[in-house]
Amino acid sequence: MNTFRLFAGLKLRLIAGNLRGAVERKVGFVFTLIAAAFVAGIGFLSMSAIRFAEPDLAADLGVVVFSALVVGWAVIPLLSFGVDDTLDPSRLSLFPLRTREMAIGLFAASATGAWPLATxxxxxxxxxxxxxxxxGALVGIAAVLLVFALCLVVSRLITTALSSALRSRRGRDALAVAAIGIVLLFQLPNVIVNRGVGDPTALLHGAAGVLRWTPPGLAATSISTGNPLWLVPVAAAIVLIGWLWIKALARALVTPDSSSQAASVRGSTGLLDRLMPDGPLSAVVYKELRYIRRDPRFRVGWLVSLVVVGVLAFSQSGGDSTAGPGLVIWLTCLGAVMIGAQQQFGNMFGADGRALWMNAVVYATDRDLRTDLRGRHLAATTIAVPLIAVLAVAAGMFTGATSGILPAMLLGWGLLGVAFGSGALTSVLVPYTIPDRLNAFTGAAPGQGGQAFLGSMGAMMATGVVGLPIIVPVVLGIGWMGVVALPYGVAIALLGEHLAAKIARMRMPEILDAVTKAA
Amino acid sequence: MTVDAVRTHGLAKRFGRQVAVAGVDLTVPAGSFAGLVGPNGAGKTTTLSMITGLLRPDGGGAEVAGFNVWRDPVEVKARIGVLPEGLRLFERLSGRELLIYNGRLRGLPRAEVAGRAEELLRVMDLTEAADKLVVDYSTGMRKKIGLAAALLHNPSVLFLDEPFEGVDPVSANTLTEVLRRFTASGSTVIFSSHVMDLVERLCDWVSVMAGGHIVAQGPLDEVRAGRSLNQAFLDLVGGGSRDSGDEGLSWLGAQR
Structure with a gap:
């Protein structure tokens, strides 16, 4: 019991420590409290409101919601691993604690805090x-406590079992990309409902039919039937998972950190590099292409823009036979803007972050910086241009409006150029730090959310406004104007590079400072 | 008279209310192996950042090989090599790719860069790790690859911020060998450190910083004036007479 209190107190103190930090941390903390209170309130009210539904429907809803909560507890701590120190058993491995005490303590730490309370x-x-x-209410309270305990042990088991993988660089890289999958998973119900696949009630019933036999489902069933017998397997599951967790914990505490063992990478020169004339420009392109392939932040950026376009295409093109070339153009432009709106183009030096000094001690003239910006754009172009072409062709084939393909493609390329040009300017005007450790909740270092917002909004708005002269004619059906779009986009990109390079040379120390804030 | 490798006058920087560097007049003659020593927070890193053009000073100026750092960046940047403390490298390149990127960024031809990179990797004992990503390197390996990158374009002045921190003795030995050879050819090395033994062993020129000022500077023998450098340093920064904790910490080492 002592251990329980000690660890709960430790966690509370860690939470309270947020109040002593900088203003941004306080704001973040207050925001978390408000969000947790909101979730608790809405959760409680909407769960209570199930009472007004038909008994069958209510039972199904209870099963699904309880299961979703457990899944949430299994998945979300993975995303914040490394942010919450109490999740990593290795932080505690040097303290003279027996595994049992450690287990009790970590359990206590898990149970303490705003989010556990909200749950x-x-x-x-x-x-x-x-x-x-x-x-029934008494059974219900027992069931709720069991499900709560289940949430905690499940989340503990998963983070502990994966902790050594999560500490390694490769594990974190993989997780960063996997996080998109998880976010997408939460969007799935939305998409299904939007597309009108089947009857929602029937879907719910089907899902509940399966989930009923899982521990959280059983717990929900025991509340709705008032039968405490259903809780026996739930308790058994908690004991089993808890036992597995303690085993995993005991192992994790004595397993050495393997994060420094690394594999070699292939040292190929790359086709593009061999084709381009030797010089700084091709050096930048070479580096940039490697980063797109190897840095999870870059991979995530590209993947997100593809996924968003895919989801939109899927949900907008469904069953509408009247869709003409307009839809093709709309989807392609959207794709181009999504690609161009990536963080790495609207905050180009932020992507280098703490490594930017390596460039800063070399670049002395406007020309050097122009070469740098152009190299990054060129590298991205080699991927984005074919991608936009594929998008246009796919959209055209899918809707049958093949006449829209060519104007869409040209306009898409032009808009990409406009996005690059605007992004180059926001990169030098409102640079900000992109955290090294990617987490799913923020794209900027603490305290720079404003700059990040300003930067991305600025780039988007500028792209929209500067892009108008090419968007409007094509949308109005003057398809041949697409021919003008491409040179227009290239001109805007070059102009953006030119101005950004001038500003960057004068502001380099300030940019360096802005992109190397402690995250 | 030859031009000093580095000369600053009244270099100053404050962060908010805190004055980090309060008018530094640093002089380092060309061809010297110079140590910039001082306690934590003395302003060493801030000074080096301003001289290398990575941080804008609030006042004063800096010259490298006679060229003003802020007015003549082209001349200065071509002449300097830098290894800042704790800052990251391009982590997602392999060691070899990092060197080649750096050389080509400076306009050296590809074949030439590849040759130099290979040699540097061999000297630094990094050949085996050459194709691993820098993100997976240990501290010592990082310092070595960082130094290799700083040397690749054959600078005439090399700035190193705490180059030996966290480096094992074998790697440290490699680093000092390379640096010795580098200064023997007439180039200048300026490095910051608070390891006095090391500075005493390597340097022929010492600048001592404390509280944002240079408190002593000159040839090593002149600064230490018959004492050990450590003693001279403690005398200069005023840490020598402080009681060694006799009054507090009475429990430490007591019978358990």
Whole structure:
């Protein structure tokens, strides 16, 4: 019990420590509290509101929501690993604690905090919503406590079992990319409902039919039926998972950190590099292409823009036979803008971050910096241009409006150039630090959210406004104007590079400072 | 009279209310192996950042080989090599790719860069790790690849911020060998450190910083004036007479 109190106190102190930090941290902390209170309130109310649904539907909803909560607890801590120190057992491995004490302590730390409390309150809403009578309510409270414990042990088991992988560079890289999959997973219900695939009630019923036999499903069932027997397997599952967790913990505490063992990379020179004339420009292109392939932040950027376009295309093109060339143009332009709006183009020096000094001690003239910006754009172009072409052709084939393909492609390329030009300017005017450790919740270092917002909004707005002269004619159906779009885009990109290079040379120390803030 | 490798006058920088560097007049003659020593927070890193053009000073000026750092960046940047403390390298390149990128960025032809990179990797004992990503390098390997990158274009003045921190004795020995050979050819090395033994062993010129000022500077023998450099340093920065903790910490080492 002592250990329990000690660790709960430790966690509270860690949380309270946020209040002593800089203003941004305080704001972040208050925001977290508000968000947690909001989730707790909404969760409790909406779970209680299940009471007004038909009993069958209510039972199904309870099963699905309880299962979703457990899945959330399994997945979300993975994304914040490294942010929350209490998740990593290796931080505690040097303290003279027995595994049992450690397990109790970590469990206590998990149970303490705003989000666990919010979960508990939301779960208690389930008692109000599902239980029938006093006996049912008592069973319900027991069930809720069990599901809460289940959430904690499941999340502990997963983070502990994966902790050594999560500490390694490769593990984190893989996770960063996998995080998109997880975000997408949460979007899945949305897409399904939008597309009108089947009847939502039937889908819910089907899902509940399967999930009913999982531990959280059983717990929900026991509340709605008022039968405590269903809780026996739930408790058994908690004991089993808890046992596995303690085993994993014991192993994690004595397993050495393997994160420094590394594999070699292929040292190929690359086709583009061999084709281009030797010099700084091809050096930048070479570096940039390697970064796109190897840095998870770059991979995530490209993947996100593809996924967003894919999801939009999927949800907008469904079953609409009247879609003409307009839709093809719309989708292609959207793709081009999504590619051009990536963080790495609107904050080009931020992408270098703490390595920027290596360039800064070399670049002495406007020309040097222009070469740098152009190299980055060229590298991205070799990927983006074919991609936009494929997008235009695919959209054209899909909708059958093949006449829209060529104007769409040309306009898409032109807009990409406009986006590059605007991005180059925001890169030098509002640079900000992109954290090394990618996490799913923020794209900027603490305190620079404003710059990040300003930068991306600025780039988007500028792209829209500067792009108007080429967008409007093509949208109005003057397809041949697409021919003008490409040179227009290239001109804007060159102009952007030119101005950005001038500003960057004068502001380099300030840019360097802005992109190397402690994250 | 030859031009000094580095000369600053009244170099100053403040961060908010805190004055980091309060008018530094640093002089380093060409061809010297110079140590910039001082306690933590003395302003060493800030001074080096301003001289290498990475940080804009609030006042004063800096010259490298007679060229003003802020007015003549082309001349200055071609002549200097830099290894800042704790700053990152391009982590997602392999060691070899990093060197080649750096050389080509400076306009050296590809074949020439590849040759130099190969030699540097061999001297630094990094040949085996040459194709691993820098992100996976240890501290010592980082310092070595960083130094290799700083040397690749054959600079005439080399700035190193804490180059030996976190480096094992074998790697440190490699680093000093390379640096000795580099200064023997007439080039200048300026490095910051608070390891006095090392400075005493390597340097022929010492500048001592404390509280944002240069408190002593000159040839090594002149600065230490018969004492060990460590003692001279403690005398200069005023840490020598401080009681050694006799009053507090009485429990430390007591019978358990």
């Amino acid at each position: 508990l309150i939301a779960l208690l809403g389930g008692v109000v919503g599902l239980s029938r009578g006093l006996a």
